[in-house]
Amino acid sequence: MNSTGPNARNLLGIEDLDRAEIERLLDSGRHFKSVPPRKKLDALRGRSIVNLFFEPSTRTRTSFEIAAKRLGADTIGIQTLGSSLSKGESLVDTLNTLAAMNPDIIVMRHAASGAPHFLARHLSTPMINAGDGQHEHPTQALLDALTILEVKGTLQGLRVAIIGDIAHSRVARSNIHLLSKFGADIVACGPATSVSKNLTQLAPGVSLTNRMRDAVRDADVIMMLRVQLERQNVEVFPKSEYFRYFGLSLEHVALARPDAIVLHPGPINRGREISSEVADSQRSMILNQVENGVAIRMAVLEWVCSG
Amino acid sequence: MRLLIRNGRVVDPASGLDGGRDVLIDSDRIAAIEPQIECPDAEVIEADGMVVAPGFVDIHVHLREPGIEHAETIASGSRAAAAGGFTAVCCMPNTLPVNDSAQVTSFIVDRARRTAAVHVHPIGAISKGSQGERLADIGAMHAEGIVAISDDGIPVMNSGLMRRAMKYAASFGIPVIDHCEDLTLSSGGDIHEGIQSIRLGLGGIPSCSEDVMVARDIILAADTDSRVHIAHISTANSIAMVRHAKKLGLPVTAEVTPHHFALGDEEIPGYDSNYKMKPPLRTQLDIDAAIEGLVDGTIDCIATDHAPHTGHTKMQEFERCPFGITGLETALGLSLEALYHGGSIDLPHLVRLFSSAPSSCLDLDRGRLVVGGPADVTIFSTTREWTYDANQTLSKSKNSPFGGRKFRGGPVATIVSGRVVWTVDEGLRPQR
Numbered sequence: 001m002n003s004t005g006p007n008a009r010n011l012l013g014i015e016d017l018d019r020a021e022i023e024r025l026l027d028s029g030r031h032f033k034s035v036p037p038r039k040k041l042d043a044l045r046g047r048s049i050v051n052l053f054f055e056p057s058t059r060t061r062t063s064f065e066i067a068a069k070r071l072g073a074d075t076i077g078i079q080t081l082g083s084s085l086s087k088g089e090s091l092v093d094t095l096n097t098l099a100a101m102n103p104d105i106i107v108m109r110h111a112a113s114g115a116p117h118f119l120a121r122h123l124s125t126p127m128i129n130a131g132d133g134q135h136e137h138p139t140q141a142l143l144d145a146l147t148i149l150e151v152k153g154t155l156q157g158l159r160v161a162i163i164g165d166i167a168h169s170r171v172a173r174s175n176i177h178l179l180s181k182f183g184a185d186i187v188a189c190g191p192a193t194s195v196s197k198n199l200t201q202l203a204p205g206v207s208l209t210n211r212m213r214d215a216v217r218d219a220d221v222i223m224m225l226r227v228q229l230e231r232q233n234v235e236v237f238p239k240s241e242y243f244r245y246f247g248l249s250l251e252h253v254a255l256a257r258p259d260a261i262v263l264h265p266g267p268i269n270r271g272r273e274i275s276s277e278v279a280d281s282q283r284s285m286i287l288n289q290v291e292n293g294v295a296i297r298m299a300v301l302e303w304v305c306s307g
Numbered sequence: 308m309r310l311l312i313r314n315g316r317v318v319d320p321a322s323g324l325d326g327g328r329d330v331l332i333d334s335d336r337i338a339a340i341e342p343q344i345e346c347p348d349a350e351v352i353e354a355d356g357m358v359v360a361p362g363f364v365d366i367h368v369h370l371r372e373p374g375i376e377h378a379e380t381i382a383s384g385s386r387a388a389a390a391g392g393f394t395a396v397c398c399m400p401n402t403l404p405v406n407d408s409a410q411v412t413s414f415i416v417d418r419a420r421r422t423a424a425v426h427v428h429p430i431g432a433i434s435k436g437s438q439g440e441r442l443a444d445i446g447a448m449h450a451e452g453i454v455a456i457s458d459d460g461i462p463v464m465n466s467g468l469m470r471r472a473m474k475y476a477a478s479f480g481i482p483v484i485d486h487c488e489d490l491t492l493s494s495g496g497d498i499h500e501g502i503q504s505i506r507l508g509l510g511g512i513p514s515c516s517e518d519v520m521v522a523r524d525i526i527l528a529a530d531t532d533s534r535v536h537i538a539h540i541s542t543a544n545s546i547a548m549v550r551h552a553k554k555l556g557l558p559v560t561a562e563v564t565p566h567h568f569a570l571g572d573e574e575i576p577g578y579d580s581n582y583k584m585k586p587p588l589r590t591q592l593d594i595d596a597a598i599e600g601l602v603d604g605t606i607d608c609i610a611t612d613h614a615p616h617t618g619h620t621k622m623q624e625f626e627r628c629p630f631g632i633t634g635l636e637t638a639l640g641l642s643l644e645a646l647y648h649g650g651s652i653d654l655p656h657l658v659r660l661f662s663s664a665p666s667s668c669l670d671l672d673r674g675r676l677v678v679g680g681p682a683d684v685t686i687f688s689t690t691r692e693w694t695y696d697a698n699q700t701l702s703k704s705k706n707s708p709f710g711g712r713k714f715r716g717g718p719v720a721t722i723v724s725g726r727v728v729w730t731v732d733e734g735l736r737p738q739r
Binding site for chain 2: 015090091092110112113114115117118132133134135136167170173196198199201202234
């Protein structure tokens with residue numbers, strides 16, 4: 001169990017979960033997906049959920065909000081703009097304020113790796129990491145797994161190419177942990193400045209390449225990462241030529257297995273990391289991912305509350 | 308006022324003494340070291356089963372005064388030093404204001420004389436405000452008592468300035484101490500660049516950021532024939548380069564901190580900022596190299612880099628927390644554990660690493676136990692079992708990763724200028 005807080009069940013990262021816990025969350029996600037969206041559930045009726053977003057986010061925040069509402073919970077959104085956070089309130093003061101409000105669940109996104117872990121150490125409220133710095137984004141990996149499983153039926157033995165700024169990506173890190181736990185072959189691909197050799201020690205089954213063609217050849221799944229120039233302190237690649245070497249085009253997809261699928265956590269940068277033709281093709285699962293995101297977040301919200 | 312330390316194992320590496328002796332102190336001097344001394348009017352310290360050593364010297368501490376007194380003062384830091392068995396410390400100049408002038412140096416010397424529990428030697432800045440642009444008033448600070456210059460923590464990137472600083476400091480007979488870190492390579496880093504930085508999604512501080520500066524400093528030491536002391540060396544490559552420099556007879560010395568040979572980056576438990584320091588905790592390979600460097604003399608001495616920070620500065624996002632941990636009170640325990648109990652270093656050598664060796668790095672007239680010499684004495688045990696409680700520290704700050712750690716052996720009594728300032732049983736002793 002991933003409980004770092006005094007007595008709460010948290011979801012801070014995929015690394016801390018075992019296979020059985022992940023399977024349970026995926027099963028539960030499938031269940032929630034099968035429930036018609038208009039049907040209101042009451043699993044979390046009367047519970048209050050604070051969505052604490054220190055970084056701008058539309059999709060993840062909205063997805064968590066919809067998930068919470070469908071489970072009957074009340075949600076309060078706190079974003080950096082328009083709250084005391086932008087006035088320089090420290091994390092420890094936020095912590096004290098939250099402890100006084102006593103919510104039932106905190107969903108947190110923060111630009112600093114480990115920020116939710118810091119809060120979880122001092123709060124007894126269940127905490128869900130909605131993305132921390134360059135560390136993890138566990139619900140993204142869960143919804144990606146659900147999406148892949150819907151098409152492929154298994155993760156075992158699948159060849160999954162993850163392409164982009166791997167070393168600085170929380171999406172990549174969470175996906176590597178999850179896919180590795182289920183026996184996938186993971187090829188991490190990006191410019192050498194983004195693909196640290198230490199990545200092979202992150203989890204079993206990871207190999208590295210700097211060549212797109214090698215990464216996508218015979219792939220069952222191609223997982224593109226968003227180019228996040230706003231999060232680069234220093235330029236790890238010249239953006240002007242990024243698409244030429246690491247952008248996904250139809251020609252790459254042709255090298256993959258005939259039934260290969262393409263994932264992207266969104267929002268996509270057309271023409272930067274993925275061509276419009278690929279994004280709009282039958283192979284693209286991008287909208288399925290969005291739909292599965294709500295189901296997975298329902299599963300996670302229910303799970304942390306039942307701890 | 309006379310003090311008799313009886314039945315201890317007296318170890319003085321400088322003279323080669325290692326045997327059962329009594330030590331008689333008269334006022335602030337050692338009066339006699341003999342197999343058996345009778346002195347009925349003396350206060351007696353029974354040191355049966357203990358080691359009686361020259362007072363330990365820590366040539367790398369941050370006392371935070373003037374300017375950052377909420378984290379530490381000369382009074383509190385020197386008391387933590389006494390509790391760690393140290394009788395003298397050298398304090399780094401990164402205070403507010405920076406110790407870059409005669410006025411600040413004399414303020415520190417004066418505060419130390421009035422409030423410190425142990426001897427305090429200030430280290431002056433290399434550059435004005437440690438800005439890395441113009442040389443500080445090195446001669447004037449030397450006249451007030453600095454024993455070395457350093458821009459510790461804000462290292463000199465400009466090699467031209469470093470070269471001039473080395474030459475200029477040599478005209479006053481003092482070495483340059485360099486915190487070797489190429490800031491363009493370490494920028495954005497929080498912990499050692501390796502599997503752990505990848506795992507935690509934290510910025511990496513690569514070993515090469517230290518190595519290129521150690522290489523530069525060795526080349527400049529050769530060029531200027533001036534002394535350079537490498538602070539807190541932490542990488543296998545840097546240690547290998549210092550070894551090579553010494554073979555060439557270059558005036559290069561080096562220190563290592565206890566945490567760099569006691570802990571590795573894979574032992575960092577999640578995002579605990581008490582494990583965040585510069586240089587960062589490195590790998591097992593580097594730990595092995597540090598111990599080997601101590602064994603073969605490549606690394607001259609142990610220094611703590613005691614860097615107190617108040618709780619609230621360590622209570623924030625890991626990447627925003629300042630670098631540095633306290634170290635005075637745990638240095639001996641950690642060294643006994645990693646070096647002596649581990650079997651790689653014998654007792655006289657261990658004592659040397661804490662006393663005569665750091666003294667000679669900075670030409671301090673300390674670290675020996677001789678008749679007629681200053682009565683600075685450290686008494687310690689190699690067997691006493693104890694647990695470090697960071698909440699009971701004499702420092703004003705508690706940022707240690709070693710809270711709760713169990714030790715075998717540690718300081719028992721600290722005697723400064725003939726006065727017992729601290730004992731393990733009584734704690735601090737009130738001074739006249």
